[in-house]
Amino acid sequence: MTSSIYFRKFIAEALGTFALVFCGTGAIIANEITGGGVTHVGIAVTFGLIVSGMVFSFGDISGAHLNPAVTIAFWIAGKFPRKEILLYVVAQLLGAFLASGLLKFLFPQIANLGTTLPSGTELQSLILEIILTFLLMTVILNTATESKEKGMLAGIAVGSTVLLEAMFAGPISGASMNPARSIAPAVLSGVLEHLWIYIVAPVTGAALSVFVWKMTKEKIQK
Numbered sequence: 001m002t003s004s005i006y007f008r009k010f011i012a013e014a015l016g017t018f019a020l021v022f023c024g025t026g027a028i029i030a031n032e033i034t035g036g037g038v039t040h041v042g043i044a045v046t047f048g049l050i051v052s053g054m055v056f057s058f059g060d061i062s063g064a065h066l067n068p069a070v071t072i073a074f075w076i077a078g079k080f081p082r083k084e085i086l087l088y089v090v091a092q093l094l095g096a097f098l099a100s101g102l103l104k105f106l107f108p109q110i111a112n113l114g115t116t117l118p119s120g121t122e123l124q125s126l127i128l129e130i131i132l133t134f135l136l137m138t139v140i141l142n143t144a145t146e147s148k149e150k151g152m153l154a155g156i157a158v159g160s161t162v163l164l165e166a167m168f169a170g171p172i173s174g175a176s177m178n179p180a181r182s183i184a185p186a187v188l189s190g191v192l193e194h195l196w197i198y199i200v201a202p203v204t205g206a207a208l209s210v211f212v213w214k215m216t217k218e219k220i221q222k
């Protein structure tokens with residue numbers, strides 16, 4: 001029974017992250033192919049809607065983390081077992097690589113596959129990504145129950161936050177907030193120069209959010 005539960009969680013995280021990367025970076029690719037036909041707003045909406053859809057679909061199975069930074073943050077918060085971290089991260093990376101691999105096959109003319117890249121300095125994008133992930137994780141922590149994102153509130157709140165942050169920060173830092181979303185297209189396209197930003201910043205931002213969440217939680221309980 002236990003192995004069956006782990007398998008379901010693995011599949012849910014892999015499928016959810018596949019959908020996120022395929023639709024989100026696919027929108028970026030489609031926008032490039034059509035000369036701006038999707039538009040920046042369309043890309044932001046795509047990311048927000050697919051996240052909402054995956055939370056609704058898999059929230060009660062795996063929690064629909066879809067993001068290694070979220071999984072690590074839930075563990076730091078004491079809401080997720082350490083023994084399942086590797087399972088989730090491998091599933092998320094697998095889903096992301098399958099999505100980017102399929103997009104590379106479908107659109108070989110697009111070299112960077114929707115890789116997240118800073119438009120300004122690395123420091124600017126590093127700080128921005130930390131703040132973006134901090135805010136996203138704050139929303140997740142306050143709408144989730146024991147690492148499980150359930151119901152309409154979580155799906156709408158998390159998806160809307162992703163949409164909002166992608167809307168204003170996408171043109172500057174790429175608004176990744178997710179190592180898996182950035183690692184897969186970067187590795188498969190060979191654009192690795194700035195990848196460290198999109199690994200370090202989301203994990204840092206998510207961890208900082210847990211620290212603040214714990215402080216406010218303790219004050220409320222007192």
